[in-house]
Each structure stands twice: as structure tokens, then as C-alpha cells.
Amino acid sequence: MQGAQRNSLKLLQWMMGASLALPIALFAIASSISYTSTHDIGDREIERTLDVAHEHALKVFETIDRSLAELNEVVRGLADDTIRSREPALHRRLKRLTDSLPQLKSAWIFDADGKSLVNSLASPPPEQSFADRDYFYAHVDQTIGTFIGASLTPRAPYQGARFFGVSRRRDSDDGGFIGVIQASVLPEYFESFYARIGTDPGSFFAMGRTDGVLLAHLPRLDRDLRLEPTGPVRQNIAAHPEHGLITVAWPSDGIERRIGYRRVAEYPIYVSAGLETSAIRARWFATMGQHLVFGIPATALLFLLLALAIRRTQHLQAEAAARREAEEALKHSQRLEALGQLTGGVAHDFNNLLTVIRASVDLLNRPQLSEERRQRYITAIADAVARAAKLTSQLLAFARRQTLKPEVFDVGARMQSLHDMLATLLGPAIEIAMRLPAEPCLVNADASQFETALINMATNARDAMHGKGKIVLNVAAATTIADTRAAAAGSHDLAGNHDLPNHLGFVGIAVSDTGIGIPAARLERIFEPFFTTKQVGHGTGLGLSQVFGFARQSGGEVTVTSEVGHGSTFSLYLPRVPPDLLPQRQAPNTAPAVAGSGMSVLLVEDNIELANFAADGLTELGYSITLVDNATDALAELVMDADRFDIVFSDIVMPDMTGLDLAQAIRDRGIGVPVVLTTGYSEALSQDGNFEFELVQKPYAIDQLSRVLHRVARLRRVRDGAAE
Numbered sequence: 001m002q003g004a005q006r007n008s009l010k011l012l013q014w015m016m017g018a019s020l021a022l023p024i025a026l027f028a029i030a031s032s033i034s035y036t037s038t039h040d041i042g043d044r045e046i047e048r049t050l051d052v053a054h055e056h057a058l059k060v061f062e063t064i065d066r067s068l069a070e071l072n073e074v075v076r077g078l079a080d081d082t083i084r085s086r087e088p089a090l091h092r093r094l095k096r097l098t099d100s101l102p103q104l105k106s107a108w109i110f111d112a113d114g115k116s117l118v119n120s121l122a123s124p125p126p127e128q129s130f131a132d133r134d135y136f137y138a139h140v141d142q143t144i145g146t147f148i149g150a151s152l153t154p155r156a157p158y159q160g161a162r163f164f165g166v167s168r169r170r171d172s173d174d175g176g177f178i179g180v181i182q183a184s185v186l187p188e189y190f191e192s193f194y195a196r197i198g199t200d201p202g203s204f205f206a207m208g209r210t211d212g213v214l215l216a217h218l219p220r221l222d223r224d225l226r227l228e229p230t231g232p233v234r235q236n237i238a239a240h241p242e243h244g245l246i247t248v249a250w251p252s253d254g255i256e257r258r259i260g261y262r263r264v265a266e267y268p269i270y271v272s273a274g275l276e277t278s279a280i281r282a283r284w285f286a287t288m289g290q291h292l293v294f295g296i297p298a299t300a301l302l303f304l305l306l307a308l309a310i311r312r313t314q315h316l317q318a319e320a321a322a323r324r325e326a327e328e329a330l331k332h333s334q335r336l337e338a339l340g341q342l343t344g345g346v347a348h349d350f351n352n353l354l355t356v357i358r359a360s361v362d363l364l365n366r367p368q369l370s371e372e373r374r375q376r377y378i379t380a381i382a383d384a385v386a387r388a389a390k391l392t393s394q395l396l397a398f399a400r401r402q403t404l405k406p407e408v409f410d411v412g413a414r415m416q417s418l419h420d421m422l423a424t425l426l427g428p429a430i431e432i433a434m435r436l437p438a439e440p441c442l443v444n445a446d447a448s449q450f451e452t453a454l455i456n457m458a459t460n461a462r463d464a465m466h467g468k469g470k471i472v473l474n475v476a477a478a479t480t481i482a483d484t485r486a487a488a489a490g491s492h493d494l495a496g497n498h499d500l501p502n503h504l505g506f507v508g509i510a511v512s513d514t515g516i517g518i519p520a521a522r523l524e525r526i527f528e529p530f531f532t533t534k535q536v537g538h539g540t541g542l543g544l545s546q547v548f549g550f551a552r553q554s555g556g557e558v559t560v561t562s563e564v565g566h567g568s569t570f571s572l573y574l575p576r577v578p579p580d581l582l583p584q585r586q587a588p589n590t591a592p593a594v595a596g597s598g599m600s601v602l603l604v605e606d607n608i609e610l611a612n613f614a615a616d617g618l619t620e621l622g623y624s625i626t627l628v629d630n631a632t633d634a635l636a637e638l639v640m641d642a643d644r645f646d647i648v649f650s651d652i653v654m655p656d657m658t659g660l661d662l663a664q665a666i667r668d669r670g671i672g673v674p675v676v677l678t679t680g681y682s683e684a685l686s687q688d689g690n691f692e693f694e695l696v697q698k699p700y701a702i703d704q705l706s707r708v709l710h711r712v713a714r715l716r717r718v719r720d721g722a723a724e
Contacts, residue, residue: 016306039284050261054264057207067101071094071181087118097120106158114136115127134149150224161186163186167181194216198273208269209270214226225251246258247259260272407444408581410441411475415436429468443577444577464567465515469513477508506575510570517565517568518560527545555575556573558572599623602628602634604659605651607651610651630655651677674694677693678700
């Protein structure tokens with residue numbers, strides 16, 4: 001009996017020790033998991049912020065590049081004396097350009113000696129040479145396209161903030177150098193934008209050239225900074241030139257940060273976004289502190305109750321020992337009763353504490369729930385980026401950079417099928433009225449992009465009505481586009497007469513609301529990417545930009561009429577097509593992959609991982625694969641012995657020579673090998689089609705690719721007189 005008492009006391013003592021050791025062990029495990037999760041969440045936030053910064057920079061530089069190209073066209077073929085004679089008008093034009101683009105400080109047209117023929121700051125310009133500026137002398141001896149210079153201080157008599165130049169060369173008809181067209185860009189424009197999106201503690205942004213010269217920086221710097229070629233940042237970029245994530249002590253202040261970087265398309269510019277590692281650790285400390293708020297009281301309570309239980313057990317055992325000699329039977333009974341009471345009390349208290357421990361464990365494991373949020377984020381995006389040929393289909397207004405997949409469909413039927421989804425999206429307080437024509441109104445456009453545009457216009461109308469009101473969706477045939485406010489600043493001429501020869505006219509889709517209306521001063525900007533009047537977190541300013549891009553890319557237009565206090569009407573016009581173009585329904589293609597049967601394929605792909613994937617998959621199906629990583633080597637293989645190959649399968653987007661260039665070179669040289677192209681996005685395709693070559697969209701399945709290769713190669717054999 002005494003041994004049992006000792007064992008009971010020892011068990012309670014072990015439990016008392018475990019009441020401390022187990023929570024500490026669980027806390028250590030949870031801390032490790034939370035630490036990893038917090039850093040993963042920080043990386044995802046950095047990537048999301050970097051997406052926004054990258055799309056913003058891309059849009060800004062493309063806008064500037066396009067503006068310089070337009071200015072170059074304006075003065076192309078004009079002698080310097082002619083330009084000087086037109087200086088007042090050109091000065092006003094340059095001033096309007098800089099006033100419309102907040103990122104610009106000024107715009108200039110220089111002659112071959114570096115003297116200003118006209119600029120947006122002064123009219124007439126002072127007789128002063130700028131030939132020593134990098135944005136000028138970089139173009140003198142060679143044609144380099146768009147040049148982005150280092151940060152500079154204005155030269156007297158000009159004053160104001162620092163700037164960096166974006167310039168293009170002016171060529172004569174025979175290709176000679178006759179001057180430069182330049183735009184002065186404000187670094188503070190980028191820094192102000194970074195300050196708006198980088199609201200988290202420890203946020204960091206930088207934009208710089210590929211040679212390490214920084215153009216914009218947040219936190220702002222009071223001096224110029226150039227990253228050393230041997231520094232960890234430049235070395236990491238050299239190893240991973242497109243994008244990456246690094247942890248590094250930033251040279252300007254020595255603060256350790258987690259930084260993501262990405263190159264801006266074809267420009268020699270990188271943007272980066274990051275967080276201080278101390279801020280990420282602070283998040284982790286805050287999370288663990290929340291767990292400790294629950295864990296420490298629960299552990300302390302468990303420890304206290306077990307200590308009381310031990311003390312009570314010791315007391316009962318002492319009483320039982322004192323009465324053992326006098327009343328052995330009674331002591332035995334009392335001891336059993338005491339042990340029973342002890343067991344019941346401990347079991348009750350311990351079960352209560354196990355419940356507290358279980359609840360604490362659940363709370364400690366709460367960071368794991370962020371994986372579900374991470375999965376949902378990854379899934380959204382992946383649709384897009386996209387979501388992104390989709391801020392690269394949006395800076396050009398959001399989704400204008402992907403290859404459209406046009407199909408003929410009835411606008412009225414498609415609108416009717418979207419009614420229920422729109423009702424759910426807009427909410428019960430929004431009344432939806434549809435006015436659809438009795439006859440089919442067919443268009444040839446990307447149906448998915450059409451639905452997205454309609455949803456964006458409806459959502460914009462809902463927000464204008466603060467979630468309560470009436471939306472009227474009206475579809476009607478139109479011969480011309482109404483002469484209303486144009487889709488974007490500077491494009492008023494596009495909203496007038498759109499009569500086209502041999503054209504059926506347009507299908508107009510009008511979305512009218514009973515909202516607050518749009519002030520006239522804002523009508524000029526509503527279709528600009530990232531322009532929004534909504535509060536931070538309630539809109540990115542990309543929805544109407546997508547509508548504008550889709551309309552223009554589809555050969556149509558979007559217009560708006562609005563009166564403050566009386567609502568707005570957005571009208572999307574798409575070219576109408578005749579009914580005989582409506583395709584018949586076809587059963588889905590579920591055919592299995594076609595065996596290669598020794599067919600020889602020249603595979604051209606610069607991404608080695610994707611190339612190996614395609615080569616392995618085709619090899620397993622029986623194809624003979626020759627793999628090269630650039631179009632130049634592929635063309636050399638074909639010139640050496642084209643008869644070795646039955647077909648060429650090439651990526652489109654490759655450095656130097658693209659897949660389209662390769663396909664055109666094969667056709668021009670009379671090489672009789674059919675070509676199949678593939679891409680996830682190509683600006684050339686989005687503008688000019690696929691040049692009659694077969695196209696396989698990325699991502700593709702091997703069985704899909706096999707069927708296309710087999711069909712195209714088989715057509716070649718039929719034409720050559722070797723039909724199967």
C-alpha cells in the first residue's frame with residue numbers, strides 16, 4: 001500500500017514535470033513551424049508587391065517609349081530650321097505631353113550638336129549644349145534603341161528636382177545621326193508610388209539599371225548609389241538574371257532585408273521590393289506572443305493544480321499513516337476513500353487541463369492554416385499573370401498582352417448566360433435589367449475576355465452605386481460608334497465615325513447605372529491603368545483598363561457618357577460578323593496521343609527544363625528528337641541537312657532570333673519542313689496573328705502536342721505525294 005502511495009506521488013511528480021516539459025516542447029515545435037510559415041508569408045507578400053511595382057514600371061516605361069516614338073514621328077524628315085520655325089507649336093505639344101504624364105519633368109528635341117531645338121520648359125530654348133549628358137552622347141556613334149540614363153541634376157537656368165533621361169536617337173533618311181529625343185523622368189514619381197503601396201513596416205523598394213546605378217529608392221536616399229559588381233546583389237542577379245529572392249545587407253544603410261527583384265521586360269531596368277528581416281521576425285514574435293498569451297496561463301494553471309494535487313496526496317497519506325495503528329480497518333477504508341476522492345479529483349482536474357492543452361495546441365498550430373490561404377492565392381493569379389500575356393495584358397491595360405483566342409458567338413446569348421452569375425456578384429440590392437435583341441448579334445472575339453470586360457463594367461457600376469441601385473444591360477446592332485467621350489486621353493478621334501467598307505457595323509453593349517456619375521475632369525483618365533478613385537484596398541484601377549485593351553485589340557472601342565448625380569453609361573463596341581461564320585458545335589477531342597513512329601522532330605526551346613520535358617514526353621511516344629536551345633543553331637541544322645527532319649517545333653519568345661523569325665526564315669529559304677510554334681505569350685502574335693503557322697499554346701499536354709505534330713507532318717507527306 002505504501003508502495004502504491006509512493007508510486008502515485010511519483011506519478012504526480014512526473015506529471016508535474018511533464019506539465020512544463022510538454023508545453024515547452026510543443027511551443028518549440030510550433031515556433032519552428034511558425035518561423036518557417038512567417039518567412040514564407042513574407043516571401044509571398046514580397047512577390048505580390050513586386051508584381052505591382054513591376055507592372056507599374058513596365059507601364060511607365062512603355063508609355064514614355066511610346067511617347068518618344070510619337071514625337072520622333074512628328075519631327076521625322078523635318079530639317080532643324082523647320083523645327084525651329086515650328087518651335088512654339090512643338091513647345092506647346094511637349095508641354096501638353098509632360099502635363100498629362102506625372103512621371104515626366106520635361107521633354108526635349110536636340111539637334112546633332114546637343115542643342116535644344118525645342119523643349120517643354122522654355123520657349124524659345126536658351127542657346128545651350130547638352131552634348132555631355134549621357135542621354136545624348138550614348139546615341140551619337142550607334143543605334144541602341146531606348147536609352148535610360150543615370151540620375152542627374154538640372155543645369156542652369158533650369159531648376160527643380162533630379163531626373164534621369166529616357167532618350168531615342170533621331171536618324172536621317174540615310175541613317176545618319178541628326179539628334180536625340182529625350183524625356184526627363186522624375187525618380188520621386190516612382191518613390192511616391194512605392195510609398196503608397198509599401199505601407200507595411202520595414203517596406204523597401206528600389207529601381208535601377210542593369211549596371212547597378214539606382215534610379216529610385218525607398219526609403220529615399222540623400223546621395224547617388226551604385227551597386228558594386230562584386231557585391232552580393234549584382235552577383236545574385238548575374239546568376240539569376242530574370243528574377244529572384246535574396247537576403248542581403250543593403251549597401252545604402254547596412255540593414256538586412258529580404259528582397260525580390262525582377263527585370264522589366266526588354267528594358268535594362270530592374271525593380272525590387274522587400275521587407276526588413278527584423279520586421280519579418282517582429283511578425284513572428286507577435287504571433288508567438290499571441291500563443292503565449294494562451295499557453296502560459298494554461299500551463300501555469302496545470303502546474304498549479306498538479307502541485308495542489310501532490311500536496312493534497314501528501315496530506316492524505318500523512319493522515320492515513322497517523323491513523324493506521326489505531327484504526328487499521330478504518331484507516332484502510334479512509335485511505336481507499338481518500339484515494340478514490342484523489343483519483344476522481346485529479347481525473348476531473350486533469351481532464352479539464354487536457355482540454356485547455358488541446359485548445360492551446362490548436363492555437364499554436366493556427367499558422368498552418370495559412371497554407372490554405374496560400375493555395376487559394378496561388379490558384380487565383382495562376383489564372384491570370386497571368387493575371388499579369390494578362391499588369392503584361394494590362395499595361396497595356398491589363399490583359400492586352402496575351403494572345404487573344406477569338407471565336408464567333410452571339411452576344412445576346414452570352415449575356416443571358418451570365419445573368420445569374422452577375423446577380424450573385426452584384427448582390428441582391430442591385431436590380432439587373434437586360435434588353436437583348438430578337439435577332440442574333442454575332443462577334444468574333446475572345447469570349448473569356450468579353451465576359452471579363454462585362455464583369456468589370458458591371459462591378460464598376462455597382463461600386464458607383466455603393467451596392468444599391470439598378471443596372472441596365474442593353475445589346476443592339478450599331479452602324480457607327482457614338483460620338484461620345486473617348487476611351488482614353490488623347491484618343492478622341494477614335495470615338496467618332498467608324499464606318500468601314502464591307503463591314504456589318506458593330507454590336508453595342510451598353511452598361512448603364514444609377515450611380516453618382518463621373519466628373520468631367522476625370523472622364524479623360526478613367527481607362528488609364530492604375531487610375532482609380534476608390535480607397536486603398538478597394539480597387540487597383542485595372543478593371544476599366546482591361547475593357548479598353550480588349551475593345552481595341554478586338555477592333556472595337558469603348559466609350560462613356562456620364563453626368564454627376566445621374567449615373568453613367570459605358571458602351572462596348574465590337575465588330576459584327578455575318579451569321580454564316582457561326583461554327584457548328586463539335587464534340588470535344590478526347591483522342592489519345594498519337595505515336596511518333598520514328599518521326600524526326602527538331603525541337604527549339606531556350607528553357608532547358610521545358611525542353612527536356614517536351615523531349616522526354618515525345619521520345620516516350622516514339623519520336624526522334626534533336627534538341628537545340630536557340631533559333632540560329634536550329635536554322636544551321638536545317639541548312640546543313642533539312643531532310644533529316646519531318647517537322648520543326650519551336651518556341652516563339654527566344655533571345656536574338658524569335659521562333660517567328662525562324663519560321664519565316666525557313667519559308668523564305670524554301671526549306672520544305674513544316675513548322676509548329678508554341679508560346680505562353682507573344683506580343684507579335686497578339687498584334688499580327690500567327691502568320692499562318694500552326695500554334696500550340698503553353699501550357700500544353702504531350703498528347704495534345706503529339707496530335708498537332710502528327711497532323712502537320714502528315715499534311716506535308718500528303719502534299720509531297722506520300723499519303724498514308
